[in-house]
Amino acid sequence: MTTYRRDIDMLRDRRFSLLLAARTISVLGSSFAPVALAFGVLELPGATATTLSVVLTAEALPMVAFMLVGGVIADRFPRHRVMMAGEALNAAAFACLAAMLLTGWTPLPALVTASACSGIAMAVLFPALTGIIPDVVPADRLQTANALLGLGANSSRVAGLVLSGATVVLIGGGWALAVSAAMFATAAVLIAALRLTPAERTAGEGHSVLADLRDGWREFVSRQWLWVVVAQFSVLVMAVQAAHGVLGPLVATERLGGAFAWSMILAGEAVGMIGGVFIAMRLRPRRPILVATLLTAPTGLPYLLLGSGAPLWTIVVGAVVMGVCFDVFGVLWSTTMQREIPAESLSRVSSYDALGSLMFGPIGLLVAGPVAALIGPEPALLGCAAIVTLSAVAALLSPGVRGLRAPEPEPVAVTGTDTDTDTDTDTDKVPSH
Incomplete structure (x- = not known):
């Protein structure tokens, strides 16, 4: 078996395949979202560049502010559940944004609130994603797992770069945001199917957040x-x-x-x-x-x-x-x-x-x-x-x-004449x- 074939063989692992599919779909949703949100907001009656700036800032600031709290949450609770909650919150946030754009009810405070929820979701997701990989794959396959996850994410970014603008032009910013919400929801369902057992995740102790x-x-x-x-x-x-x-x-x-x-x-x-x-x-x-x-x-x-x-x-x-x-x-x-x-x-x-x-x-x-x-x-x-x-x-x-x-790497078992x-x-x- 060649080394690349051994790498691809990881896809036979059900839990890793679920994580890879969830991450790939989530990144595709994230690639759609900025273009859909930007053009959707700018098409609103009376909207200006300042309106868009306020909405985007409302997403960025909570992401930074809650990043450390997200790390505490991901270390205290099973990480697959934390990721599932983050993806679900992202889906809900973009579904609300899509509904507002499609119905024409778009008060700025509501747009800001939905964007802030998306920022919080990202602050929860990122630390949990880094920590969940050792929960899913053995230590000697970590680098291969990270590379395959990168391949899925990078492919999604390329696809998003190509498809997001066309999607906004064809069906509009509101519907494109709905597509993003559906992708985040799909990722949440896939992560829910991971079902990591309690033995694979140490329960957090009752310390304060500051501790x-x-x-x-x-x-x-x-x-x-x-x-x-x-x-x-x-x-x-x-x-x-x-x-x-x-x-x-x-x-x-x-x-x-x-x-x-x-x-x-x-x-x-x-x-x-x-x-x-x-x-x-x-x-x-x-x-x-x-x-x-x-x-x-x-x-x-x-x-x-x-x-x-x-x-x-x-x-x-x-x-x-x-x-x-x-x-x-x-x-x-x-x-x-x-x-x-x-x-x-x-x-x-x-x-x-x-x-x-x-x-x-x-x-x-x-x-x-x-x-x-x-x-x-x-x-x-x-x-x-x-x-x-x-x-x-x-x-x-x-x-x-x-x-x-x-x-030092551990020796890998050799089967037949393959090396x-x-x-x-x-x-x-x-x-x-």
């Missing part, structure tokens, strides 16, 4: 590799948000021909993320966080090319490289967290990871416009590329990042970018 958060914080700060890379990503994500959200579209509009060019760049990134899955399945570095951090350095390549006036095709290639690097990073990062952090604290630690990584993203969006007006979007993009690279270099100065080693080639890959075999 649980303190325990999670101690686990987080006790691992240098963890908090250093999260600090790196707080800066990296700020630059990426500025470049992806504002500066890139500006340059695409001014120099590359507009929305089509930007869509090609985003599609290149998505294709790279799908291709990165197959690399992530096979890559077994002895020092996974060192390799993962090295791979973040080239992610500024498309910004460097955009800012230096390169032709579109080279920028698309740079976006493919970016997608590959981010996907492999994500698989190595998730797998290392799941191996190194105790199961009873994993969701809380992942919530600190998410909060720390994303907290400066809104600042990037906020300052990108004024900086572009002051020095121009191309120099600003070059600055974003420099920030991405320098943040990687700074993280590599940490002994914890460079020194963390993966456990398994799933061996460790030393870091000197990984190209330095």
Whole structure:
């Protein structure tokens, strides 16, 4: 049996297949939702860009505010039930938004309330998702499981990129939101079918929320590799948000021909993320966080090319490289967290990871416009590329990042004449970018 065939063989596991299907469908719903919500709100009588901004902010702020609480909940209760509740809340929120748009009853407070419920749902879902994977698959299959989940999620993002706009045009924003709600509901049903037994999930003790958060914080700060890379990503994500959200579209509009060019760049990134899955399945570095951090350095390549006036095709290639690097990073990062952090604290630690990584993203969006007006979007993009690279270099100065080693793999049983080639890959075999 070849190693890839052994990876695909995981799909025969009923519980993993249910989790994979639920995650893939949920991400497809999430890919539909932003386009459907944006155009649905903007089509409302009297709606302006400010209206849309208020509705989107109402979703983003609760997601950040409740992320740590979501981690506590996911560590206290069976994670499949927490995920089921999050998907169900998302389905209810988008069903309400769809109903409001379809009936024409769209008071702003109601739109804001429904959007806030969606943000809370995402804050509950993310920490539970990180923690549930070790509950479903054995430790020696974690990296393969993360890669396959990434393949499903990335494929859904590509499909959403292609289908969401067409769906809004054909059936309208309200019905497109109803489609998203149906996808979230389907994901909730699939997760409900996981039926993890109590023996596979340790019941949470009766601590206060603050005590649980303190325990999670101690686990987080006790691992240098963890908090250093999260600090790196707080800066990296700020630059990426500025470049992806504002500066890139500006340059695409001014120099590359507009929305089509930007869509090609985003599609290149998505294709790279799908291709990165197959690399992530096979890559077994002895020092996974060192390799993962090295791979973040080239992610500024498309910004460097955009800012230096390169032709579109080279920028698309740079976006493919970016997608590959981010996907492999994500698989190595998730797998290392799941191996190194105790199961009873994993969701809380992942919530600190998410909060720390994303907290400066809104600042990037906020300052990108004024900086572009002051020095121009191309120099600003070059600055974003420099920030991405320098943040990687700074993280590599940490002994914890460079020194963390993966456990030695356990030998795999060989059947017949087939052999398994799933061996460790030393870091000197990984190209330095």
